[in-house]
Amino acid sequence: MHMSGQTAFTGAAKTGPTLISLKDVVVDFATRDRVVRAVDGISLDMPEGGFTALVGPSGCGKSTVLNMVAGLLKPSAGSVTFEGRPVDGPNTRVGYMTQKDTLLPWRTVEDNVGIAFELRCRRSERGDKAARVAEMIERVGLKGFEKHFPSELSGGMRKRAALARMLIYKPSTLLLDEPFGALDAQLRLIMQKELLELVDASGMTVVLVTHDLEEAVSLADKVVVFTSRPGRIRAVRDIPIPRPRDPATLRFTDAFRDHCAALWDELRDEVAAAMATPHA
Ligand SMILES: Nc1ncnc2c1ncn2[C@@H]1O[C@H](COP(=O)(O)OP(=O)(O)O)[C@@H](O)[C@H]1O
Ligand SMILES: [Mg+2]
Known part of the structure; x- marks a missing residue:
């Protein structure tokens, strides 16, 4: 020490x-x-x-x-x-996950994860959107829950969705x-x-x-x-x-x-x- x-x-x-x-x-x-x-x-x-x-x-x-x-x-x-x-x-x-997971309650899991493409990714990358969203959702173990809303998920699943949303930016x-x-x-x-x-x-x-x-x-x-x-x-x-x-x-x-x-x-x-x- x-x-x-x-x-x-x-x-x-x-x-x-x-x-x-x-x-x-x-x-x-x-x-x-x-x-x-x-x-x-x-x-x-x-x-x-x-x-x-x-x-x-x-x-x-x-x-x-x-x-x-x-x-x-x-x-x-x-x-x-x-x-x-x-x-x-x-x-x-950097990918930043703040203390409160701030998923948008009116958006499904896949629309929450995909928000990166609307906010930050280059226009040329938008064609990959569906594939990248699916890959991230699978990576955090939420496959099958793409169409669910945050209110339909457990606390752990909401954290996973927030992780996926952060990882889609490919932060270092x-x-x-x-x-x-x-x-x-x-x-x-x-x-x-x-x-x-x-x-x-x-x-x-x-x-x-x-x-x-x-x-x-x-x-x-x-x-x-x-x-x-x-x-x-x-x-x-x-x-x-x-x-x-x-x-x-x-x-x-x-x-x-x-x-x-x-x-x-x-x-x-x-x-x-x-x-x-x-x-x-
Ligand atoms: N925007 C702000 N305006 C005024 N005081 C703040 C602001 N952000 C943090 N503080 C104060 O700075 C101190 C450190 O805050 P913070 O970094 O959130 O602490 P921690 O994350 O370790 O709990 C606290 O006393 C907090 O009240
Ligand atoms: Mg704090």
């Missing part, structure tokens, strides 16, 4: 070139009567092909970090770069904000395993926000613990557990438990600190 400081954290189990880099990032939000510092001096490098999990108490700036990588928010100070260039405007290389990087938070424990394990298979097969880079330490250790090769607000980096831990991994059985191994215990040692104080201060 390295402790936080002014240096950027590197040295994950995966050692590709740096894809995403945050340097001395500060984010201030102006509210009606004051300025809230959400993020306070974060430096973090994420390698291409790496799987990084961000954990920390609610309100510590995790979603804010994803928003900056996605290009939806600019830092107040410091820099956020992607492939060596400052993120300036919406980052079309996934930003996932508490993707399985609302699912029951068993379903979460199944979805985690499917995500790992997908990511391992494609070599995508992933940044996952989760409040669930076990989820972070199961999936990631680097776990970053944030302090309570304003968010700083408290600790970074590499998780050199070999892949492929099965989250359902991994949990019973000593290595898994050791990683969780060490991370909880760091997180515990921050959760307590976050509870002691009124949440903005």
Whole structure:
């Protein structure tokens, strides 16, 4: 475990070139009567092909970090770069799954997944639409449910549809904000395993926000613990557990438990600190 400081954290189990880099990032939000510092001096490098999990108490700036990588928010100070260039405007290389799956309730599964073609894909690609939609729906295990509306699906199926809608853009990087938070424990394990298979097969880079330490250790090769607000980096831990991994059985191994215990040692104080201060 390295402790936080002014240096950027590197040295994950995966050692590709740096894809995403945050340097001395500060984010201030102006509210009606004051300025809230959400993020306070974060430096973090994420390698291409790496799987990084961000954990920390609610309100510590995790979603804010994803928003900056996605290009939806600019830092107040410091820099956020992607492939060596400052993120300036919406980052079309990333697929972003926000905490709420925002499927359009009046559209079927296939029309939700196909919306990419209306919004973002080049006109010349539109001819492939039906085939690409079918391929993505099959890839996430929703074949047979193309004509269903979101209200006719279970929570897990809605998450799958949201995943398919994100993957159709063929993103090189996934930003996932508490993707399985609302699912029951068993379903979460199944979805985690499917995500790992997908990511391992494609070599995508992933940044996952989760409040669930076990989820972070199961999936990631680097776990970053944030302090309570304003968010700083408290600790970074590499998780050199070999892949492929099965989250359902991994949990019973000593290595898994050791990683969780060490991370909880760091997180515990921050959760307590976050509870002691009124949440903005
Ligand atoms: N648009 C905004 N305007 C004002 N305050 C915000 C805004 N977005 C986030 N915040 C505040 O910044 C802090 C960090 O938010 P967020 O990144 O959503 O935390 P997390 O995802 O870790 O729970 C919180 O205190 C939140 O209230
Ligand atoms: Mg959040």
